[in-house]
Amino acid sequence: DTGVSQDPRHKITKRGQNVTFRCDPISEHNRLYWYRQTLGQGPEFLTYFQNEAQLEKSRLLSDRFSAERPKGSFSTLEIQRTEQGDSAMYLCASSLLQGQDIFGNTIYFGEGSWLTVV
């Protein structure tokens, strides 16, 4: 078990460029989440997948953001036409949901991908 892996760890891009982040979840985890965190704030939920299906998207996820999880394994988060307000740490997390979704399932985070838009 190598934990949740994210790549790249740091990205500096010019405003208007597209960027893509990759996340490899803990093996056999069927749920994968994307969060965004800015300085002094807690992580904010963006979207999540169960296997390959994207089940929920936050209002924070504008049309410039798109996430995929082909084959239910790794996931990518793409930001098109980046803006300075997109500068943040993008966190990927995963969990294993077994049986009925009655109790909270523990979510494990990766180290994050820092995005700076200049």
Next chain:
Amino acid sequence: EDQVTQSPEALRLQEGESSSLNCSYTVSGLRGLFWYRQDPGKGPEFLFTLYSAGEEKEKERLKATLTKKESFLHITAPKPEDSATYLCAVQGRGGADGLTFGKGTHLIIQP
């Protein structure tokens, strides 16, 4: 809408000086309350999950407790390596499956 408020925002303690961090929450049907530790520039590290009022969990110098409205993270005889930001989050039955986080408590333990 689920909400989490953590206090204090920052706390500076001497090594060995015990204290508690507070997490107040409102949620539509609590499925779980989570505590995470976050070091600068890194992702949150899972500490505890609490499911129902009255539940307590311990790990080394940390103990988490839960009531119907708040949770406490008690830190006993802390060491400098306990310095970090401690995040509280809730998972409710309504709305997004994702966690709703507070802003965290920045804890500094001075030797």
